Amino acid sequence: MPESRRLDRLTSMMRRRGIVFPSFEIYGGVAGLVDYGPVGATIKRKVVECWIDHWTSEGDIVEIDSPTITPKSVLVASGHVGEFNDYMSECRTCDSAFRSDHLIEGMHENPDSLDGGELDSIISSNNIPCPNCDDPEWAEARPMNLMFPTTIGAMGGGREAYMRPETAQGMFMLYPSLYRHFKQKLPFGAVQTGRGYRNEISPRQGMIRLREFNMAELEYFIDPENPPGKSGLDQTHGEIVEMISDPEGESPGNHRISIQSALNDGIVKHPTVASFLARTYEFLVKIGIDGERIRFRQHAGSEMAHYASDCWDCEIHGEYGWIECVGIANRTCHDLESHEAYSGTNLLRAWRQFESPRKVSKEVLSPNGSVIGPIFRQKAGEVASAISGLEGTPPPTPFKLALEDGSEVEITSEMVTLKKEEGNVHGEWFTPHVIEPAFGIDRIIWHVLDHAFTEDGKDSEDYVTLRLNERVCPYDLSILPLFDKDGMDELANSLLSEILSIRGVQVNLDSTGSIGKRYARADEIGVPWAVTVDHSSLVDGTVTIRNRDNQQQIRVGTEKLISHIESGDISSLF
RNA sequence: GCGCCUGUAGUGAAGGGGUUAUCACAAGAGGUUUCCAACCUCUUGUCCCGGGUUCAAAUCCCGGCGGGCGCACCA
Incomplete structure (x- = not known):
């Protein structure tokens, strides 16, 4: 039994017994697309069901289901359209392709913000050599969008859309309804399992990097001032696991430590993140992943996704080495705030009730319509709303007031009345933070199969037993x-x-x-x-x-x- | 997207410009006093696709598609 061939034996068993196949094989196949066969589809369904059950069994998390077709505007707000439109520059001499923003690293404050022409001019004015062949001859930077574009509407004038690159946006879209469902009380979460799409440049490694893949994501909405998990994790979380913390962080390096201790020691900074790390480990072991071959790796600040403020990968070791199978990110208020800004809605917030009402007295300026009207005429409405919108202690009159259009007007004492307002404030609106564990189901299934695949020499023949956990057996x-x-x-x-x-x-x-x-x-x-x-x-x-x-x-x-x-x-x- | 290697039944392999492409396992039918991949008989099924060279291509050449590895990419 030469070990190097174990991967081949495992993959051919999977084909022979109807677990996973390349898709559309009679038409030559398509890289990055796979079919689950009669045996594999049941395993997949059981893994997904087990996952949903794992997260929804405590009552604070519900399941939702959203479309995979997503209007462009949603993905512009989420940052995916910008992020996915990375520019690539190709070397004219050796045809190697590189991300344009990586080539000009350090030469511009925010390379992400540049368009193709700007990138090209920085590249050529700095005479940047090709990392591969040293020649500074570059083709024009071209956008490389990793999302699958589509159009909503069969006739002309359809609406631009993409196949979703993650399921998470569905949970954000449904936040107002979730907030109502949970009686306006944080924390709560929603899960969704389903397909995601990324038009990978070069899919590799069987079912590890797919173009259409199964994801399972949980968005857990919390009050950042009162994050759950602070009071300690439950008994299952004392398991010793391998954790590799941010090499650029405070305590870099490998730790063999319980997640509870990692939280206490400040390796994991956020209590809710810690709790999800622990529950992720618990889930993986529950479906048959070898706990000794799981590790958590903290993202360095520089590799962090555009939306995340803290991110841990859960990696599983198998025939392909250590593979990222789960990402646990603190997405903070990024998504909800961004959707609020782009959509103009005010429904993406939560109410934080103060323990006791706070007495507030403040002075406000109230516009005097009968004076402002004749003086400013068409602009009067705008001036009045700018006066009402003044924050903090009102300035003494006369003062200059900036309007929305950039112009400035002088406000004199006749135009306003100073009023004293008193009242009780019972709470405040805020944008919840989101902790997101995102699971790559196909990668997890692969490792479940890998860890279960055992070959025992009975006589001279290899005897294969797939020691699947009963929860996921076909x-x-x-x-x-x-x-x-x-x-x-x-x-x-x-x-x-x-x-x-x-x-x-x-x-x-x-x-x-x-x-x-x-x-x-x-x-x-x-x-x-x-x-x-x-x-x-x-x-x-x-x-x-x-x-x-x-x-x-x-x-x-x-x-x-x-x-x-x-x-x-x-x-x-x- | 580039470079190197590669593609033969369900799986794994052998072969290879010339009759009907080979083997093992698997699968199907039947037989068998079959509780740990037994045996016997029979059966099904393969040269990735397209073009070229040639009297003749599964074999050689080119392109495509797929796979492996390396480079790059992987939110």
């Missing part, structure tokens, strides 16, 4: 009639239909080949239990149940078996 059990005749076939079939009728239970009947071969087939795709119908079954109604991972067998009556299948705990029979 079939809950296989029914195997020892002989496909003499009544065993009928008994097996009636058992099959009885078990199939149990809600949510997947069963597979296999009656071809030797019994050993059928066990092997079931083991290879991770079926945890094999139920064999034999001669004794015909006499006394008992069957044998075999455990996939240790081949242990017991004999039980079918009634008892069925009741344990219904309650989901076959293992307690052993």
